Amino acid sequence: MTEDKKKVVALLSGGLDSQLAVRMMQEQGFDVSAVAIKTPFCDFDCGRGCGFEIRERADDLNVNLKTVYLGDEYIEMLKHPKHGMGAGFNPCVDCRSMMFEAAKKHMDEIGAEFIISGEVLGQRPMSQHAPALRTIEKDTGLLGKIVRPLSAGLLPETDPEKEGLIKREDLGMIRGRTRKAQFEMAKKYGIENPPNAGGGCLLTDPAFGLRTKDLFDHIENPTINDIDLLKIGRHLRLDEETKLVVGRNKDENEMIKAIALPNDILLEARDHMGPVSILRGKNADDHISLASSVTLRYSDAPKDTQNYVRVTKDKKQDEVIAYSAKEESYIKFRI
Ligand code: SF4
Secondary structure, eight states: OGGGSOEEEEEOOSSHHHHHHHHHHHHTTOEEEEEEEEBTTBOSOSSSOHHHHHHHHHHHHTOEEEEEEOOHHHHHHHHSOTTOOOSSSOOHHHHHHHHHHHHHHHHHHHTOSEEEOOOOBTSSTTTSSHHHHHHHHHHHTOTTTEEOTTTGGGSOOOHHHHTTSSOGGGSOOOBSSOOHHHHHHHHHTTOOSOOOSOOOOGGGSHHHHHHHHHHHHHOSSOOHHHHHHHTSSEEEEEETTEEEEEOOSHHHHHHHHHHOOTTOEEEEESSSOOOEEEEEETTGGGGHHHHHHHHHHTSSSOTTSOEEEEEEETTEEEEEEEOOOOHHHHGGGBO
């Protein structure tokens, strides 16, 4: 009966490992509640509809799902992550700490005994080696309170083990990046079409990491709007204060228009199909000429004649005439 079951909180990512962790705990008689974390860099809607998917996973697992959004506080952490960045612009240790803090809050709210996650020892270079797991526990005040069921047999004894709530022989001993053991477990638990490893975290993407670094290097307080703009288009850093972003397709053009703020300048070829571009920054007005040429370069406008570009700022429209830019004139600005 549910009311007699001890509660645990699971950090659910939608990936296979966290689903297996939930199943293992359910099998051992726990009532599992899930917490899913949304950040500006993994918003579950990265083109694959994973917001929808994580809810489906929670339903499949028969667990309650609480989604926690880490917005401004996440951006604040990104400015100076205590434990540094990985190979991209990914502050995995600090990020995981924030996730566990959110799970801890939920644990306290619902009176759960401990937290579980699908982390596998040695699976990810930055945040899933033993010292990093320990650091995260210490930073969050959760020492002994986090159980990683897939690898717990290889990790130090946790409080629930000491208290007899779980037994070591019921815990996994999975290590490393190979996923054979997980696929076997998926079969055992009837998890069909297990998802591939690796989530939708944009911060581990090298190209996105460069754009994010550039943003944080040039803007003291980036906004969610600035970050949304990082997710689309070709990016050019024109000066310390100003950027140009050029849409790559119809959807991105629409997004650029939706993201534009009153001080931004939008550009598009007047008479030809092509991108919508956005100039953002203090010196945006000084770059209209180059931005017009670059916008024409990615449009269907003939390259050997001058063409009109429509320039819109704060709902006021103007037109400029320009030649299409030669790649060598702007390639140095590409981020
Ligand atoms: S990969 Fe992204 S979401 Fe995952 S811990 Fe690292 S920064 Fe956080």
